[in-house]
Amino acid sequence: MPAETRIFICRSDNYGVLLHDPESGATAAIDAPEAAPIEAALKASGWRLTDILVTHHHADHTDGIPALKQKHKCRVVAPAAEAAKIPAVDETVREGDKVKVGSLVGNVLETPGHTLGHISYWFHGDRLAFVGDTLFSIGCGRVIEGTPEQMWRSLVKLRDLPNETEFYCGHEYTAANIKFARTIEPNNKDLAAREAEAKQEIAAGRPTIPVTIAEEKLANPFLRADVPEVAAGIGMAGKPAAEVFAEIRARKNKF
Numbered sequence: 001m002p003a004e005t006r007i008f009i010c011r012s013d014n015y016g017v018l019l020h021d022p023e024s025g026a027t028a029a030i031d032a033p034e035a036a037p038i039e040a041a042l043k044a045s046g047w048r049l050t051d052i053l054v055t056h057h058h059a060d061h062t063d064g065i066p067a068l069k070q071k072h073k074c075r076v077v078a079p080a081a082e083a084a085k086i087p088a089v090d091e092t093v094r095e096g097d098k099v100k101v102g103s104l105v106g107n108v109l110e111t112p113g114h115t116l117g118h119i120s121y122w123f124h125g126d127r128l129a130f131v132g133d134t135l136f137s138i139g140c141g142r143v144i145e146g147t148p149e150q151m152w153r154s155l156v157k158l159r160d161l162p163n164e165t166e167f168y169c170g171h172e173y174t175a176a177n178i179k180f181a182r183t184i185e186p187n188n189k190d191l192a193a194r195e196a197e198a199k200q201e202i203a204a205g206r207p208t209i210p211v212t213i214a215e216e217k218l219a220n221p222f223l224r225a226d227v228p229e230v231a232a233g234i235g236m237a238g239k240p241a242a243e244v245f246a247e248i249r250a251r252k253n254k255f
């Protein structure tokens with residue numbers, strides 16, 4: 001049976017996501033930004049929380065863990081490199097490890113840059129990826145702990161997932177990201193189409209994610225630092241992709 005998901009806003013612009021295995025009844029929260037909206041989503045769905053899969057240590061992804069753990073006795077899975085900064089961890093994982101949510105199987109991908117130990121969870125069989133604050137719809141996370149080079153490699157790793165993979169990210173930043181992306185690729189028709197689509201979703205009060213990797217490759221400038229026209233467009237023709245990425249990220253920081 002295919003996995004089911006539920007997505008909802010936590011705090012102000014964080015996403016809470018539940019991943020449910022209908023076969024076993026197991027349900028994982030991807031990160032725990034805030035306990036109350038996660039409890040509300042569990043109640044609305046009738047699902048029982050069995051696991052929390054943590055992408056990275058930031059408080060806006062982990063603050064809800066203690067209350068949820070106390071109530072549901074759920075297992076907390078976290079990146080090995082950041083476990084000391086995350087509350088109530090039961091199991092640590094690293095690149096290549098597999099994480100089961102009932103009968104659903106996720107692969108752990110290390111995607112450092114935003115933080116040094118950041119991981120993403122790729123549920124190959126269900127064509128789902130949970131990418132935390134590494135990749136956003138038409139954007140990417142700030143490079144806080146790692147280097148731009150590291151972040152670029154992490155983004156390429158996610159870009160290389162199968163085209164049909166739907167990814168869920170940690171924040172609703174799409175509208176602001178599109179505004180910035182238009183300054184990098186003003187003539188990108190796929191980006192213009194995404195802008196129209198996002199406006200409709202936001203006006204209807206719906207989330208702009210998930211998005212497929214295929215769609216994202218065409219419109220997200222941070223995944224396109226190795227496209228010659230993108231480099232040329234910002235006056236960096238022929239430069240290494242990691243440098244082009246670093247420049248685009250630096251411009252976004254000031255935008």
Ligand SMILES: [Zn+2]
Nearest residue numbers: 056058114133
């Ligand atoms: Zn973060």
